[in-house]
Structures are given as C-alpha cells and as structure tokens.
Amino acid sequence: xxxxxxxxxxxxxxIAADFARTRxxxxxxxxxxxxxxxxxxxxxxxxxxxxxxxxxxxxACSRVVGVDFSRELLAIARTDNPDAAFVCGDGTHLxxxxxxxxxxxxxxxxxHLPSTAERAAxxxxxxxxxxxxxxxxxxxWAIEHSAFDGERDEIRANDNDTYVPWTDHDxxxxxxxxxxxxxxDELRTLLEASPLGVERLDLLNGNYYARLVAPEG
Ligand SMILES: C[S@@+](CC[C@H](N)C(=O)[O-])C[C@H]1O[C@@H](n2cnc3c(N)ncnc32)[C@H](O)[C@@H]1O
Numbered sequence: 767x768x769x770x771x772x773x774x775x776x777x778x779x780x781i782a783a784d785f786a787r788t789r790x791x792x793x794x795x796x797x798x799x800x801x802x803x804x805x806x807x808x809x810x811x812x813x814x815x816x817x818x819x820x821x822x823x824x825x826a827c828s829r830v831v832g833v834d835f836s837r838e839l840l841a842i843a844r845t846d847n848p849d850a851a852f853v854c855g856d857g858t859h860l861x862x863x864x865x866x867x868x869x870x871x872x873x874x875x876x877x878h879l880p881s882t883a884e885r886a887a888x889x890x891x892x893x894x895x896x897x898x899x900x901x902x903x904x905x906x907w908a909i910e911h912s913a914f915d916g917e918r919d920e921i922r923a924n925d926n927d928t929y930v931p932w933t934d935h936d937x938x939x940x941x942x943x944x945x946x947x948x949x950x951d952e953l954r955t956l957l958e959a960s961p962l963g964v965e966r967l968d969l970l971n972g973n974y975y976a977r978l979v980a981p982e983g
Contacts, residue, residue: 767856770880770944775835777941778815781932782838786816788935795975796873799903800826806868810895812857812888813875817843820850827869833860858887862895870895870902874973877906877945880927882956885946889960896980902962904976906948911972914947921947948974 767775778785800822809823814832816839823830830850834840840852855861857875872892879885892902909918909926921928926949929942950967953974957964965977 768880768884771856771878771884774878774880774944777932777943778834778836779838781934781941782816782836782842784934784936785932786839786842789816789818792819792822793873793971795905795970795973796871796903797822799871799975799977800869803869803901806897806900808866808897809869810862810867810871812860812870812872812892813878814843814852814871815839815874817847817850817852819871819873820847823869823871824849831862833857833862858884858891860891860895864894865897867895867902868897868900870900872902872904874905874907876904877948878943879946880944885956886959889956889962892978893961893980896962898980898982900980902978902980904957904978905973906953907945908969908972908974909947909949910969911947913972926952950974 796819805826807828809827809830811819811832814834817832820830820832832843832852833855835856837854840854844852853861876885876888926947928945930945931940931942933940957976961981962978965979968975
C-alpha cells in the first residue's frame with residue numbers, strides 16, 4: 767500500500783468517532799438510487815465508512831456486506847448495523863467473491879485513491895464483484911463543489927490532487943485527507959475505460975454521481 771493510501775486510512779481511523787457523528791443519514795441521491803434499482807440477493811457498500819447507507823441496502827437486498835479499510839469506522843458500522851456483515855479490505859483488492867453483487871454503492875471513496883492506476887483498479891474490482899446486470903452507484907467530489915470556490919486554479923495546477931482538512935468538533939485538531947478532485951471529462955474517460963456501462967453521470971450538489979451497470983454475460 768502506498769504511503770498516501772496508508773495516510774488516508776490513518777486519518778479515517780483517527781477521525782472515525784467524530785466523522786460518524788456527522789454522517790448519520792444517507793444523502794437523498796443514494797436513497798433515490800436504492801429506490802430505483804430492482805434489489806436482489808446481495809448488496810455491497812464499498813468504502814462503507816460508519817455504515818450510514820447500509821440500512822437502505824438492508825431494505826433492498828437479503829444480504830448486505832460493507833467493506834472499508836478503516837477498522838475504527840468498521841467497528842462503528844458493525845455496532846450500528848447488526849443485520850449486515852462487514853469486512854476490512856482495500857477497494858482495489860476487494861475480499862469479495864466475483865459476480866456476487868446485485869447492487870453496489872461506492873460513495874465518496876474513489877477520490878481518496880492517489881493515482882489513476884489505483885482508481886482504475888477500484889473500477890475493475892467493482893466490475894469483478896458485480897453480477898451480470900448488477901447495478902452500482904458511484905460518487906466523487908466534483909471540481910464544481912463550492913468547497914473549492916477560490917481554489918480551483920490551484921487544485922488544477924496540482925493535477926487535481928489536494929488535501930482537505932477535517933477539523934475535530936471536540937478538540938479542534940486538524941487532519942489532512944488526500945483527495946483527487948474530479949473533472950467531468952476525466953471521470954467519464956475513467957468510467958468508459960472500464961467494462962461497466964455508464965447509464966447516467968450527473969452533477970448534483972457538488973458531487974458526480976455515476977449509475978453503472980455490469981455487462982450481461
Ligand atoms: C468520505 S468517506 C465515505 C463513507 C461512506 N461511503 C459514506 O457515504 O458515508 C470515505 C470512506 O472510504 C474509505 N476508503 C478510502 N479509501 C479506501 C480504500 N482504498 N479501500 C477501502 N476503503 C477506503 C474510508 O476509510 C472512508 O470510510
């Protein structure tokens with residue numbers, strides 16, 4: 767694992783409790799996707815964090831598995847979601863059998879991967895674990911997000927890589943997390959290089975949301 771990726775994992779471990787307190791409800795875009803998909807047997811939440819989206823999946827599929835590389839966030843997710851299973855793993859090497867998932871989420875994860883090759887590897891893994899015809903929703907922070915007002919030129923000058931601080935709500939300490947801030951064309955090119963079909967690519971509230979489908983057979 768690269769130092770950059772290890773750094774992302776360390777920060778999510780450090781901020782887990784504070785992060786979880788601020789991430790209690792799913793975003794409406796995630797609710798809309800889960801309402802629209804047919805559901806099925808197995809759902810995956812890749813980079814599940816504290817598991818705030820897991821209850822939606824439990825309502826849609828018989829078995830739900832959350833994967834994350836932060837053990838501290840996984841511990842919170844397990845406590846809050848006794849109806850789901852959780853495994854520790856890297857999104858670029860998912861500890862999941864091929865072709866099992868009817869539905870998958872990958873919300874706000876891809877932008878934490880520090881290279882194009884690693885981001886492509888996550889998409890390859892998403893394709894590998896989806897059943898034929900399986901559906902996924904993937905989101906990333908977009909360059910249009912208001913958090914980057916006044917900083918876009920600087921971010922673009924650094925190949926869209928940046929660090930975004932998390933400020934602890936209790937003690938005020940700051941923890942810098944690596945982000946790759948996506949441009950629409952770059953995301954579309956990355957998605958189209960994968961075997962997954964792109965059903966929709968929308969910019970909503972500063973995030974790109976891609977609805978993806980695994981090829982049949
Ligand atoms: C911004 S949080 C989003 C959490 C959750 N998906 C949500 O919507 O609340 C990013 C999550 O991705 C996880 N993550 C980042 N890079 C990862 C990787 N390479 N493999 C597994 N998990 C990763 C982090 O530990 C963290 O839980």
